[in-house]
Amino acid sequence: MQFKAMILDNTEVSPGYWRMRMTAPPEMLSARPGQFLMVRVNPSIDPLIRRPFGVFDVGMYQPAYTGAVAQPYLEMLYRVVGKGTGMLSDLHETDLLDMLGPLGSGFNNGPPGEEKIIVGGGVGLAPLYLLAKELVRDSPVRLFAGGKTKDDVLCITEFERLGVECYTATEDGSLGECGLVTQVLESRLDYTGNRGRIFACGPNGMLKAVAAIGKKRNVPCQVSLEGYMACGMGACLGCVCQGSGHSNETPDYRCVCTDGPVFDSTDLKWEGETE
Amino acid sequence: MQFKAMILDNTEVSPGYWRMRMTAPPEMLSARPGQFLMVRVNPSIDPLIRRPFGVFDVGMYQPAYTGAVAQPYLEMLYRVVGKGTGMLSDLHETDLLDMLGPLGSGFNNGPPGEEKIIVGGGVGLAPLYLLAKELVRDSPVRLFAGGKTKDDVLCITEFERLGVECYTATEDGSLGECGLVTQVLESRLDYTGNRGRIFACGPNGMLKAVAAIGKKRNVPCQVSLEGYMACGMGACLGCVCQGSGHSNETPDYRCVCTDGPVFDSTDLKWEGETE
Amino acid sequence: MRPDMTVAIGNLKLVNPVITASGTFGYGKEFSQYVDLEKIGAFVTKGLSLNPRAGNATPRIVETPGGMLNAIGLQNVGIDTFIREKVPFFRTVSTPAIVNFFGSTPEEYAELARRLDEIPEVAAFEVNISCPNVKQGGIVFGTNPVSAAQVTAACRAVTKKTLIVKLSPNVTDIVEMALACEGAGADALSVINTLTGMAIDLERRRPVLANITGGLSGPAIKPVALRMVWQVANAVRIPVIGIGGIMSATDALEFMLAGATAVQVGTASFVNPGAAQEIAEGMEKWLSERGISDVKSMTGALEG
Amino acid sequence: MRPDMTVAIGNLKLVNPVITASGTFGYGKEFSQYVDLEKIGAFVTKGLSLNPRAGNATPRIVETPGGMLNAIGLQNVGIDTFIREKVPFFRTVSTPAIVNFFGSTPEEYAELARRLDEIPEVAAFEVNISCPNVKQGGIVFGTNPVSAAQVTAACRAVTKKTLIVKLSPNVTDIVEMALACEGAGADALSVINTLTGMAIDLERRRPVLANITGGLSGPAIKPVALRMVWQVANAVRIPVIGIGGIMSATDALEFMLAGATAVQVGTASFVNPGAAQEIAEGMEKWLSERGISDVKSMTGALEG
Numbered sequence A, B: 001m002q003f004k005a006m007i008l009d010n011t012e013v014s015p016g017y018w019r020m021r022m023t024a025p026p027e028m029l030s031a032r033p034g035q036f037l038m039v040r041v042n043p044s045i046d047p048l049i050r051r052p053f054g055v056f057d058v059g060m061y062q063p064a065y066t067g068a069v070a071q072p073y074l075e076m077l078y079r080v081v082g083k084g085t086g087m088l089s090d091l092h093e094t095d096l097l098d099m100l101g102p103l104g105s106g107f108n109n110g111p112p113g114e115e116k117i118i119v120g121g122g123v124g125l126a127p128l129y130l131l132a133k134e135l136v137r138d139s140p141v142r143l144f145a146g147g148k149t150k151d152d153v154l155c156i157t158e159f160e161r162l163g164v165e166c167y168t169a170t171e172d173g174s175l176g177e178c179g180l181v182t183q184v185l186e187s188r189l190d191y192t193g194n195r196g197r198i199f200a201c202g203p204n205g206m207l208k209a210v211a212a213i214g215k216k217r218n219v220p221c222q223v224s225l226e227g228y229m230a231c232g233m234g235a236c237l238g239c240v241c242q243g244s245g246h247s248n249e250t251p252d253y254r255c256v257c258t259d260g261p262v263f264d265s266t267d268l269k270w271e272g273e274t275e
Numbered sequence C, D: 001m002r003p004d005m006t007v008a009i010g011n012l013k014l015v016n017p018v019i020t021a022s023g024t025f026g027y028g029k030e031f032s033q034y035v036d037l038e039k040i041g042a043f044v045t046k047g048l049s050l051n052p053r054a055g056n057a058t059p060r061i062v063e064t065p066g067g068m069l070n071a072i073g074l075q076n077v078g079i080d081t082f083i084r085e086k087v088p089f090f091r092t093v094s095t096p097a098i099v100n101f102f103g104s105t106p107e108e109y110a111e112l113a114r115r116l117d118e119i120p121e122v123a124a125f126e127v128n129i130s131c132p133n134v135k136q137g138g139i140v141f142g143t144n145p146v147s148a149a150q151v152t153a154a155c156r157a158v159t160k161k162t163l164i165v166k167l168s169p170n171v172t173d174i175v176e177m178a179l180a181c182e183g184a185g186a187d188a189l190s191v192i193n194t195l196t197g198m199a200i201d202l203e204r205r206r207p208v209l210a211n212i213t214g215g216l217s218g219p220a221i222k223p224v225a226l227r228m229v230w231q232v233a234n235a236v237r238i239p240v241i242g243i244g245g246i247m248s249a250t251d252a253l254e255f256m257l258a259g260a261t262a263v264q265v266g267t268a269s270f271v272n273p274g275a276a277q278e279i280a281e282g283m284e285k286w287l288s289e290r291g292i293s294d295v296k297s298m299t300g301a302l303e304g
């Protein structure tokens, strides 16, 4: 779906990380966690290509003026890394954005009651909040959030408010455990005897480590990937990743945009993996 | 000079015509009437090339807050005709603009006391206000302002406030005489016996007609030209116009940006002109 | 009165001159949510080869000023899967499906043309000659008039369907290429494919694209495309399809003035998935506002 | 410690690798209010011919997406006026003045080289071969390796000064052109001149430029330029000067990674008259922040 969204709020929530709330058509309320948006940062040709962002949250909000009825909204959480995200952070309330979405596949929630293990690195948390919101309805949910420093660990309060038990780790020890979030994840799995289902989003190195943990311990694991996207709808073939059967002789490329961005980690080929 | 100007005010003064006031360095106060600015509409590559605009006014303004000292300002009057001017009209108070100027040559005021005849067509009035401001100090000044409709005749009140006697003409008769401003100019010259000195700015057809009137009646006449400019400083050779000696065999091109934009009308070759 | 928007390319009658470009519109179906296919002239499918091709490693795409580079590496499902999985969709729309294809020898091109010729759902062919000729040391067919003519003739020999040859802009003399293809039996020419370019990641000291170089498309190349369309249209008698950086109805009409009979919209569909339909509608509006009764009257109507 | 920013092009020693491009910086003096000439490596003057040239009618310039087209038509004062009016300024700065020139026969090129060779203020030559060869039916020297070599050799024969040949990108194989010029005695190659393009005014149904076609420059062409610099630098032994869409220090350093020894800044000076100096300063800052002690170590340092 293509729609024009009006910005309601755009604030820096941690140094370099921004949260943008905007109006949305009612159809966005049924966006699956893990689905994403292609955002046209501005109507000029600079930047030309849309930028992909996860859906952080959707819901209804009550406009402040008397007599107004509640309206659907949409939220993104983004990190300023370059031109496009820099320009996004310059936008203000009432500015309009041209959006495509929700695109791609979402997470598979798995059976109710089961322990849900959410693993997020830095801005990788973005699509996991909506997921947590769904999962807490019928399952115990734990979040393992990691980052370089405490500035890279986002929105923990929001997750806690949902009733999610949060574990944090930072590489410099400025928040939670000192080290990688995967270490904290492994301690937890040691403790629970590898129960549950993993949902991960974050830098590629982290996803690879989480996928390896899932595989070794036989815990089902879904990952949400990134890819350099031009179209977001399976047409340009720019965003592909390697499927598990991939080799130079029998290539197996998948579109991150339409086959993903969420994949079962065993469906993918992880660099350096044998067989 | 290159400087960053902060917008103080940007308003539509007539349908499609805007007036923008901005801060300026003190050096701008000595800009000559007829000089111009090269404005970088925005820092992206779209649009890439600067846009040229005349200096409508310069002066000192008193900021509204207590204890502030007066500051130099600069004003432009512009018509929205395309992408760059469209974007300019979207700018707001406190936005910054990257400016080059004052560039080019200004008008030659001529001796005091003499009747000064200012002829402007549409947005061609832009550089003529600052000129009028100077001329009224020591000479009687008359303005002949023309346009398609009354919406294209701008800022007459401002000229009148300077003590300029204003004559207007519109092609549809919605303001002043019905017809071309050159007709009104000719009546005046008939009446005064071709006294005075002409200063004109406007569409090329109008300038050509004014130049012909000046020549026929032996009234000194300066015109301010436009040209498609990339650099504004004599380097790209994009903006050239034909000097009076121009022919295919002995080409004589002048840079509008550095040799002009103000030229003595007899120094130029006017299309269709013989000898 | 609504202007007549129809144009003809070979035997192909299009309801309007707007076609979506190969590699930017999937196999037609992908964009059907955003574009009413019946409202555009035709769509060209992703470059097809005899055998499936994996394409290049990633990154395959990078944005550049006013454009983008792609090095997809001609990933495609191969003709068997194409016939099985993609062709059935063509039956569901009346819009002509033009199949873009490529090979690494003239024989491969001919074999593709022969097999596609049997498929009634395939309305026309667009031959992509911007591919290395394995027999001639990897020099691309599209930069050598003799090879280009060979490929064209090989396809012409096996099909009566409309045969469009898509020219590469990476040549000294595009007119020479155009004349060679016309002479060898092409019914129309698509002008242009992408310009070869490169992007570098300074911090990593590496080319951005895994393939090192890629094809430049988007508004940045429009002036070059317009020039080449104008040159080619002035030299050949067959219709020219203008391609390169078309983002708006104005752009499309400019290509028609330069001599194009129809246009293709590529990168614009990424920026705005409804672009092709909006451009077709915008062209019709522009014409009717000016009382121009037939879009065909725009072709080559450049004055001065 | 400040990085060593010096580079050498033939006999020319530059304080840093940033040169301003021909036709975009006048004769050096025009920009002296905005650029401290001592802070840039060199400047190249507007293309010079034996006799004064009027250039084309207007419009000569039009903006395009991410770039601009120009068809100035090589307007210039001719060598006599140049020597009388422009050269004296060169004495007032220590920055090397590189003189760009062109002719319509190899003999004219040689004559210009001979006359300029006598002028001590002229630090080096940049030969513009993107000009029609009147003897060979107007085909541009720069699209034919034999003509290009002829022109290069003709200039080489009459001067020991640093001889730079500026290549046109409007060719199928830029490497072939580069090798021809290197073989004929060029000391360095400037890569690239403008891409030929066109713009159309839809409402007026006319080409925007009086000359119909023009040369495309600016950020839009950067990917093509980068690719050509990389190709040429991998093929020749002489230094390459990278040109095309350079707007920032990052752009300039990318060209060096691709193999350039120095760079030229063209259109950027129109957008920002202080661009060349800012780019030189930005490059130095980038290097020192990373502890890179010599800018020369960037040339060709592309990995992967």
Ligand SMILES: Cc1cc2nc3c(=O)[nH]c(=O)nc-3n(C[C@H](O)[C@H](O)[C@H](O)COP(=O)(O)OP(=O)(O)OC[C@H]3O[C@@H](n4cnc5c(N)ncnc54)[C@H](O)[C@@H]3O)c2cc1C
Pocket (backbone or CB within 6 Å): A036, A047, A049, A050, A051, A052, A053, A054, A055, A076, A077, A078, A079, A080, A081, A082, A083, A084, A085, A086, A123, A126, A127, A225, A226, A227, A228, A229, A230, A261
């Ligand atoms: C499915 C998906 C969901 C994403 N969700 C989020 C999110 O919720 N929050 C968030 O902050 N980021 C998210 N990203 C990453 C985000 O798209 C990039 O950070 C953003 O596009 C960078 O744009 P830029 O113009 O600021 O950077 P640029 O200046 O263009 O480049 C900076 C870096 O960003 C990368 N990048 C640029 N464009 C793209 C693109 N189209 N696709 C992928 N990478 C790109 C480049 O490789 C480069 O290394 C997501 C990416 C994908 C693919």
Ligand SMILES: Cc1cc2nc3c(=O)[nH]c(=O)nc-3n(C[C@H](O)[C@H](O)[C@H](O)COP(=O)(O)OP(=O)(O)OC[C@H]3O[C@@H](n4cnc5c(N)ncnc54)[C@H](O)[C@@H]3O)c2cc1C
Pocket (backbone or CB within 6 Å): B036, B047, B049, B050, B051, B052, B053, B054, B055, B076, B077, B078, B079, B080, B081, B082, B083, B084, B085, B086, B123, B126, B127, B225, B226, B227, B228, B229, B230, B261
């Ligand atoms: C010395 C000088 C002083 C000027 N003073 C004023 C002024 O005070 N107020 C005012 O409203 N206008 C003035 N103009 C005209 C103004 O520069 C153009 O209207 C403006 O550049 C159009 O920009 P755009 O992006 O909106 O239009 P575009 O979309 O770029 O084009 C619309 C039209 O504007 C013309 N144009 C575009 N760029 C230039 C350029 N660089 N130089 C000249 N023409 C151009 C084009 O030929 C085209 O026909 C002046 C022009 C010159 C040369």
Ligand SMILES: Cc1cc2nc3c(=O)[nH]c(=O)nc-3n(C[C@H](O)[C@H](O)[C@H](O)COP(=O)(O)O)c2cc1C
Pocket (backbone or CB within 6 Å): A236, A237, C021, C022, C023, C024, C046, C047, C048, C070, C072, C074, C100, C128, C166, C192, C193, C194, C216, C217, C218, C219, C221, C243, C244, C245, C246, C264, C265, C266, C267, C268
């Ligand atoms: C991602 C991508 C993939 C492409 N794949 C093909 C292809 O398979 N075959 C082909 O002939 N052209 C291909 N092209 C070229 C386009 O069809 C078109 O010629 C080019 O992009 C210029 O048009 P544009 O500027 O409108 O995009 C591709 C272009 C892009 C951007």
Ligand SMILES: Cc1cc2nc3c(=O)[nH]c(=O)nc-3n(C[C@H](O)[C@H](O)[C@H](O)COP(=O)(O)O)c2cc1C
Pocket (backbone or CB within 6 Å): B236, B237, D021, D022, D023, D024, D046, D047, D048, D070, D072, D074, D100, D128, D166, D192, D193, D194, D216, D217, D218, D219, D221, D243, D244, D245, D246, D264, D265, D266, D267, D268
């Ligand atoms: C207005 C203009 C005039 C030019 N004149 C010349 C010239 O006289 N001789 C020449 O060799 N190149 C000339 N060029 C080409 C530039 O030197 C440069 O090669 C080209 O613009 C690409 O660099 P850029 O993208 O940084 O502008 C000119 C370019 C422009 C924009």
Ligand code: FES
Pocket (backbone or CB within 6 Å): A228, A229, A230, A231, A232, A233, A234, A235, A236, A237, A238, A239, A240, A255, A256, A257, A258
């Ligand atoms: S982004 Fe285009 S195919 Fe995935």
Ligand code: FES
Pocket (backbone or CB within 6 Å): B228, B229, B230, B231, B232, B233, B234, B235, B236, B237, B238, B239, B240, B255, B256, B257, B258
């Ligand atoms: S605008 Fe460049 S020479 Fe006048």
